Amino acid sequence: MNKFACKDLGIDCDFVATAETKEETLKKAMAHGGTVHKDIMKGQSEAQMAVFDQKLRDSIQPV
Ligand SMILES: [Zn+2]
Numbered sequence: 001m002n003k004f005a006c007k008d009l010g011i012d013c014d015f016v017a018t019a020e021t022k023e024e025t026l027k028k029a030m031a032h033g034g035t036v037h038k039d040i041m042k043g044q045s046e047a048q049m050a051v052f053d054q055k056l057r058d059s060i061q062p063v
Pocket residue numbers: 006011013014015032036037
């Protein structure tokens with residue numbers, strides 16, 4: 001199992017995603033971010049999004 005938590009990115013949110021694979025976890029995290037945190041995502045440039053995407057991937061941990 002892999003786990004992502006918004007708190008790991010310093011976001012004040014209790015959302016946690018778990019899935020069998022890292023890709024699946026990332027997908028759930030992106031779906032959550034795209035709806036609940038769309039205000040954060042919206043103001044980002046493409047370069048900032050790339051950094052954010054990398055951080056997100058790095059924060060997904062096996063559990
Ligand atoms: Zn969240």
